[in-house]
Amino acid sequence: xxxxxxxxxxxxxxxxxxxxxxxxxxxxxxxxxxxxxxxxxxxxxxxxxxxxxxxxxxxxxxxxxxxxxxxxxxxxxxxxxxxxxxxxxxxxxxxxxxxxxxxxxxxxxxxxxxxxxxxxxxxxxxxxxxxxxxxxxxxxxxxxxxxxxxxxxxxxxxxxxxxxxxxxxxxxxxxxxxxxxxxxxxxxxxxxxxxxxxxxxxxxxxxxxxxxxxxxxxxxxxxxxxxxxxxxxxxxxxxxxxxxxxxxxxxxxxxxxxxxxxxxxxxxxxxxxxxxxxxxxxxxxxxxxxxxxxxxxxxxxxxxxxxxxxxxxxxxxxxxxxxxxxxxxxxxxxxxxxxxxxxxxxxxxxxxxxxxxx
Amino acid sequence: xxxxxxxxxxxxxxxxxxxxxxxxxxxxxxxxxxxxxxxxxxxxxxxxxxxxxxxxxxxxxxxxxxxxxxxxxxxxxxxxxxxxxxxxxxxxxxxxxxxxxxxxxxxxxxxxxxxxxxxxxxxxxxxxxxxxxxxxxxxxxxxxxxxxxxxxxxxxxxxxxxxxxxxxxxxxxxxxxxxxxxxxxxxxxxxxxxxxxxxxxxxxxxxxxxxxxxxxxxxxxxxxxxxxxxxxxxxxxxxxxxxxxxxxxxxxxxxxxxxxxxxxxxxxxxxxxxxxxxxxxxxxxxxxxxxxxxxxxxxxxxxxxxxxx
Numbered sequence: 012x013x014x015x016x017x018x019x020x021x022x023x024x025x026x027x028x029x030x031x032x033x034x035x036x037x038x039x040x041x042x043x044x045x046x047x048x049x050x051x052x053x054x055x056x057x058x059x060x061x062x063x064x065x066x067x068x069x070x071x072x073x074x075x076x077x078x079x080x081x082x083x084x085x086x087x088x089x090x091x092x093x094x095x096x097x098x099x100x101x102x103x104x105x106x107x108x109x110x111x112x113x114x115x116x117x118x119x120x121x122x123x124x125x126x127x128x129x130x131x132x133x134x135x136x137x138x139x140x141x142x143x144x145x146x147x148x149x150x151x152x153x154x155x156x157x158x159x160x161x162x163x164x165x166x167x168x169x170x171x172x173x174x175x176x177x178x179x180x181x182x183x184x185x186x187x188x189x190x191x192x193x194x195x196x197x198x199x200x201x202x203x204x205x206x207x208x209x210x211x212x213x214x215x216x217x218x219x220x221x222x223x224x225x226x227x228x229x230x231x232x233x234x235x236x237x238x239x240x241x242x243x244x245x246x247x248x249x250x251x252x253x254x255x256x257x258x259x260x261x262x263x264x265x266x267x268x269x270x271x272x273x274x275x276x277x278x279x280x281x282x283x284x285x286x287x288x289x290x291x292x293x294x295x296x297x298x299x300x301x302x303x304x305x306x307x308x309x310x311x312x313x314x315x316x317x318x319x320x321x322x323x324x325x326x327x328x329x330x331x332x333x334x335x336x337x338x339x340x341x342x343x344x345x346x347x348x349x350x351x352x353x354x355x356x357x358x359x360x361x362x363x364x365x366x367x368x369x
Numbered sequence: 370x371x372x373x374x375x376x377x378x379x380x381x382x383x384x385x386x387x388x389x390x391x392x393x394x395x396x397x398x399x400x401x402x403x404x405x406x407x408x409x410x411x412x413x414x415x416x417x418x419x420x421x422x423x424x425x426x427x428x429x430x431x432x433x434x435x436x437x438x439x440x441x442x443x444x445x446x447x448x449x450x451x452x453x454x455x456x457x458x459x460x461x462x463x464x465x466x467x468x469x470x471x472x473x474x475x476x477x478x479x480x481x482x483x484x485x486x487x488x489x490x491x492x493x494x495x496x497x498x499x500x501x502x503x504x505x506x507x508x509x510x511x512x513x514x515x516x517x518x519x520x521x522x523x524x525x526x527x528x529x530x531x532x533x534x535x536x537x538x539x540x541x542x543x544x545x546x547x548x549x550x551x552x553x554x555x556x557x558x559x560x561x562x563x564x565x566x567x568x569x570x571x572x573x574x575x576x577x578x579x580x581x582x583x584x585x586x587x588x589x590x591x592x593x594x595x596x597x598x599x600x601x602x603x604x605x606x607x608x609x610x611x612x613x614x615x616x617x618x619x620x621x622x623x624x625x626x627x628x629x630x631x632x633x634x635x636x637x638x639x640x641x642x643x644x645x646x647x648x649x650x651x652x653x654x655x656x657x658x659x660x661x662x663x664x665x666x667x668x669x670x671x672x673x674x675x676x677x678x
Contacts, residue, residue, distance in 0.1 A: 087471045135659060139666050141470040146609050147662050150655035153606075157652050242549075273606070277478065284475055330490040337482030339459040344476050345464040 027278030030208055048199055052190045060189035063302055068196040069257045071298035074282040075207050075291065076250025081280065082289035083211055084243035085223030086136050090148030091251050091279040092157040093132075096271035098125040098252025099259030100165050103174050106260075107167055114181045118256045125252020126245040127156075133244030136239055140226075152273050159268040192261045199257060208291045210246065219243050220289070251279075276310045281336065286345050287352025291333060296351040305332050376639050377632060378617070382525040384631020386594075389587035391623035392536070392617065393580040398617050399556040400576035403462065403473045409480035409605020411581060414453065415673050416588030416597040418446040420497035422649040439501050443585070452583030453484070466569075485602060494599060499592035518653045528590045534655060535586050536624060543620075548575060556618075610658035616671020628671060631655045641668035 014035050021027045032036045055064065077091045102121025105112055109224055112120075128151075135147035159165050166174050179186040186195050210216050218239040221229035230236055259266045278301060287296020310329055316323035323331070361368070390408060397405040398432050405411075422442035432438045457480055465476055543549040554562040555572045563569055591601060608627075615626025634650040662670060 012648065058613060085471075087474070087564050135662050142474050143613065143662055145404075145474060146613050146655075146660055149606065150659040153652040153655050157649065172377065179501045181555030242624075280475070280478075324394065326494060327490060330494075333482045333486030334490075335486075337479040337484075337486060340459050340482070341476055343459070344468075344472055348472065 012364075014359070028211075036100070044201060048194065052194065057189050060193050062306065064193055065189070065196055065262050067201045067298055067302045068193070069254050069262055070279070070302060071295050072196075072200050072203055072257065072280055073251050073254035074286065074294035074298045075204060076247045076252075076254065077279045078283045078286075078288070078290070078294045079207060079211070079250065080243050080247035081283055082287070082293070083216060083223060084219040084240065084247075085135070085140075086240060087141065087280075088148040088245060088247075089145045089273070089276050089280065090132065090151035092271040092273060092275035093148075093152040094125045094129055094248045094251040095255025095258060095275060096155045096159055096268060097128045097248075098122055098255030099271065100159050101125065101252070102256035102260065103176065104165065104167070104169050104287075106176060114179050114186075114260075118253060118260065120339045121256035122253035123250045125255065126249040127250025129252070130241050133241050133248075136240050136244065143168075148276075149273070152276055156268055156272065171267075173265055173267035174259075176260050177264065179260060188260065196257055196261055197332075199253070204251070204291060204295075207250070211291065215239075215242060234340065256295065271324065281340055283350075284340060285350055287350030288348070290350070290352035292355060293350050293352030296355065300351065304335065308332050371377035378521060378525075380635030381628055382529065383635060384628040385529055385607050386587065386591055386604075386627075387608055387611045387631055388624045388627025389532055389535070389583060389590065390604050391611035391627050392539070392620065393583045393587070394608060394612045395615075395617065395620055395623045396539075396580045396583065397576055398612075399620075400552055401462070401555075401573050402470065402559075403477060404470060404617075405580065406474060406477040406605060407481035407484055408459075408580065408584060408608065409454070410484035410488070411450070411584035411601045412588045412591065412604050413597075413599065413601040414484045414588075415446055415450055415581065415585035416499065416601055417488050417497070417591040418449050418467070419443060419490040419585065419589050420499045420592060420597045421492045422446055423499065423501075424497075435500070439654070446585055447582055450585055451578045454577030454581050455574050457577055458570060462573055463570065481602070481605070485599075490600070497592070497597040499589055499597060501516055501589060502563075524594065528594070530632070531586065531590065535583065536620075539583075542579075552576060607654065610654035612668070613658040614654075614661055614668055616668030618672050619668070619670035622668055622670035630657065632655060 014033075018032045018037075019034055021032070026032075031040060037283045051064070061362060073095060074217050075235065076094075077088065080086050080088050086296075098121040100121075101124035102117045105117040105120045106114070109117075132148060132151040138145050139147065143364060160172060163169075166172060181195070184191070186192055211219070218229070218234045221232070221234050222243075226236055227277050229239070255271060258270070282297030282301045283294065284297070285300055286295070287293025308331055309334075312331055315326075343350055378662075390412060393408045393411070394405055397403055397408075419442055422445050423439050426432060426445070427438045430438075430441070432441065459586050461474075461480060462477055465473055543553060551562070551567045551572055552575065554567055555569065559569065562572075587604070588597070588601065591597075591604065611626045611630050612623060613626075614629060615622025615624070634653050637653045638650045
């Protein structure tokens with residue numbers, strides 16, 4: 012009743028092409044963003060920032076990157092963790108080796124380095140696809156794991172192998188409280204999400220989707236597979252690398268290669284599958300889901316067990332977490348291959364007709 | 370020379386274990402086109418089942434004989450793997466017929482997580498030992514030929530023998546039995562096989578059962594060598610480059626690929642590792658596989674039907 016576009020006439024191309032053609036959507040998104048920037052810092056306590064909101068924002072950014080590659084360009088990757096690691100360590104090296112380099116610059120340079128590495132490991136995609144490509148990206152994963160563990164130059168010869176950053180400031184603004192960290196990540200995510208959305212709507216995004224849907228046909232109509240695939244790898248790795256740099260700098264502050272292990276790669280892939288392949292919105296849903304689920308299980312399973320007189324140990328909860336993840340992935344692949352994002356848009360379609368469906 | 374040969378033999382032994390895991394991959398891929406990421410989880414699950422049952426069964430049934438208890442435990446674990454195979458077909462694969470390879474791959478990732486979770490919640494997540502009575506003491510051979518001779522684990526020899534017997538049995542099963550012929554038919558062409566009346570669903574269950582048994586044997590061997598622990602899951606990740614190297618559709622490829630990777634890892638670790646920092650066996654196999662993907666994507670022995678892009 013409230014959510015319908017009756018009477019909203021589009022009188023210009025700009026109005027027809029905008030991201031949210033329905034006015035209610037536009038207002039809702041604006042309200043959400045405004046609330047995220049203004050309301051959340053006032054309302055939320057420190058624990059929630061550290062445990063949920065900051066990881067969510069950063070992982071959503073990484074999931075956006077993975078979604079560009081897997082969901083939009085159809086190139087499966089199991090090496091997202093590697094590109095996060097490259098981003099984080101590259102940003103770290105820029106940060107400590109170049110005097111007075113602004114924080115923003117080192118983060119973005121980390122992302123760029125990751126993009127270059129991404130292009131390199133994307134080269135096999137010109138030759139193979141599907142599961143073969145998955146193995147090629149795993150090669151990236153294991154190689155970077157080793158490099159950052161064993162080559163001391165990258166960790167500035169740290170004896171323990173872990174690196175840390177401190178005293179982060181951007182234009183005189185100290186990023187040390189959870190609120191400032193949250194706002195910093197949120198700003199990043201907002202800009203990058205807008206960037207991703209627009210990129211997938213324009214020529215390059217359509218090229219990616221053409222390659223994804225049928226590469227031979229795409230080539231026939233004049234899309235260069237080399238450019239399309241490598242650009243998807245580059246953009247995706249840039250996003251993932253920047254997210255990695257944020258994860259290291261802002262969320263962890265001190266980290267070692269294990270923070271970006273192959274489990275992280277799987278986790279990012281699951282976010283994209285559960286959230287929705289080929290959907291910007293889906294990356295957010297997936298990230299939120301995967302960040303919140305373990306915490307929710309931790310909170311509720313023991314309580315639920317108590318209800319039935321069974322005590323569930325911490326180990327039991329982590330097993331339940333594994334099982335739930337696995338089962339959910341299978342469930343989504345079978346029942347809703349387009350993920351939560353599809354459920355969301357189905358819901359919106361229904362809402363437009365409510366309360367008088369056909 | 371003696372040291373080189375020892376490294377070589379050590380590599381061959383490790384490679385044989387990779388071959389066993391890769392064999393599971395290849396069996397399933399040939400029959401159903403599924404790239405089974407859950408093979409590592411199946412190895413873990415089977416090894417956990419074997420370890421626990423061989424401890425529980427003497428308590429439950431009061432069997433004193435180590436050998437008898439192990440045999441019963443092995444059979445029970447095999448039966449359990451059959452159930453797992455049936456459930457996987459029934460609950461997952463049935464609904465994903467004719468999907469893209471990548472979708473199936475992700476589904477097996479899901480299966481892997483469920484198996485890990487279920488396995489560790491039933492059997493516990495401690496480190497267990499499997500004692501199947503393999504001889505532990507090393508022997509010296511060829512003392513006359515080299516100075517110092519060669520030091521070889523008897524255990525490795527037994528394991529190699531078991532693996533060889535398993536491969537032989539599989540070859541017999543595939544070549545000589547009616548079911549084996551049906552399996553090969555399905556591997557060649559799903560539709561043609563179905564049109565002459567081969568029930569695809571049953572074939573898939575059988576193939577997953579066989580892969581389960583292979584996983585069980587691999588799990589028992591790894592487990593008795595290194596103990597049963599969660600890290601067995603990563604065995605699957607070590608097995609991936611093997612199948613790329615050997616070719617996804619070739620059983621001899623899986624075995625030879627495994628041996629090459631095993632030897633390559635050990636030799637590179639020993640001779641190349643000190644130069645560039647050590648620990649390179651983690652990625653050596655993958656870089657080798659990456660090279661193969663670039664220049665010979667079908668692997669050493671695979672059929673040349675890979676999608677060219």
